Amino acid sequence: MQKTVVIVGGGVTGLTAAWTLQKNMGDAMRCFVIERALRPGGKISSARRDDFVVEIGPDSFITQKPDALALCRELGLQDRLVGSNAMERTTYVWSRGRLHPLPEGMLLMAPAKVMPVLRSRLLTWPGKLRMGMEYFIPPRRPDAPEESLAAFVRRRLGKEALEKIATPLMAGIHAADPERLSLRSTFPMFLEMEQKHGSLLRAMLRRKRVQKVNPAHKGNASAPSSMFVSLRGGLEQMTEALAAHLTPGTLRLGESVASITREDGQYVLIMDDGQYMRADAVILAAPAYATAQMVQTLDAQLAERLRAIRYVSTATVSLAYRRSEIPHALDGYGFVVPRGEHRSITACSWSSMKFPGRAPEGYALVRVFLGGAGAEHLAEQGEAELVERARVELRTTMGIAAHPQWAVAHCWWKANPQYELGHAALVEEAERLAAQHDGLHLAGAAYHGAGIPDCIRSGRVAAEMTAKKIQTNRCVTI
DSSP states (O other): OOOOEEEEOOOOHHHHHHHHHHHHHHHGGEEEEEEEESSSSSTTTTTTTTEEEEESOOOOSSSSTTTHHHHHHHTOOGEEEEEETTTTTOOEEETTEEEEEETTTTTTTSSSSSSHHHHHSOOOOHHHHHHHGGGGGGOOTHHHHHHBBBHHHHHHOOOHHIIIIHHHHHHHHHHHTTBBHHHHOOOHHHHHHHHSSSSSHHHHHHHHHHHHHHHOOOGOSSSSSSSSEEEETHHHHHHHHHHSOOOOTTTTEEEEEEEEEEETTEEEEETTTEEEEEEEEEEEEEEEHHHHHHTTOOOOOHHHHHSSOOOEEEEEEEEEEEGGGOOOOSSSSSEEEEEGGGOOEEEEOHHHHHHHTSSSSSEEEEEEEEOOOTTTTHHHSSSHHHHHHHHHHHHHHHHHSSOEEEEEEEEEEEEEEEOBBBHHHHHHHHHHHHTTTTTEEEEEEETTOOHHHHHHHHHHHHHHHHHHHHTTTTTOOO
């Protein structure tokens, strides 16, 4: 008999899950994607305005994880892939009243080259010497208690490296408090580098020697050379293509699930308007706190675990200027702002320099970021307030006195999951509880990675597990 699968959440995770099920199962199942918003795609949102391409949400994905590239090729989008501009790789840090280039060769917080660090004016000489001492600091025991990102950086590279490099860069990626952020759940590669080589510096120097001897270790020659990739017309082309590939009737927009129960071997999804749906399997690809509300009646313990995953709010403000109105050379990707500088923004991306085709000739597009852990109130404002705050900060940091040609702001309310200490154990317990319910799966940014490739992989895995259960008749029939 034909089975019914309901996916709750129409972001890239839920859309990928639906597309995967459709390919794997065909007419053997009916699939529905329930999405509260009136558009699919979740945080992936792009807009065109006056020949500008504006990213309201994420502007790119990382190529070191192959899932997003593979999906784009599946959807026939390979000709639209664009890498970040190779000549504009500098990232700046706002410190002591000016923008300083991040030392060349940094892998996030790990330095690959010694001389750029020594020449940098971002760090004081005591700070540079403390970073150099990292080479001689022994690694922690593998069985040592879990460590926060802040504790790890402070222990290995020193306080100044934490405050001026690691914290602002991590805030730009996870919108998180580094004192609470789990290193194991966010950047396990640094733990591996410490354990395998005894030192981050030693690991980076070893990596550099290997690449020099064998250039093949730099990556797959068939993949884009850029670490960050986008789509020519905006990332939303990816989720638009996913939605277009789904069977008509699959997407149900503007609807939301209030609660989920189980009855006669099926799941019963009660909608906010009082109607209900029955399903043989359910993939929950909504934020963890929304999922918790849905499963409260089904499994109160699972709901409790899901509510323990904290979320924070952020906001973006995109502003268009004539290029002549910006006194800065814009010779990089943008800049990040350490917390200790007491500014209202966390970062600024020079969008039109980062990717081609983001602004017409003679114009520039910049994007300002606000909010995150400890500063959510700055993000949770109206559009006019967000734009004005961004303008004030750009006047101070970049000397832009002109009014923008236009500006658009968006608050992403409670949209950023926090991978805090104990996150891995928390997710393991939530997944164990979910697995006790036949045909129920968790997916999305809250669990095993918040990046676009992570979400795509999460959707695929949930869909493949669901398809396997259906194909082996493990799901209870009507």
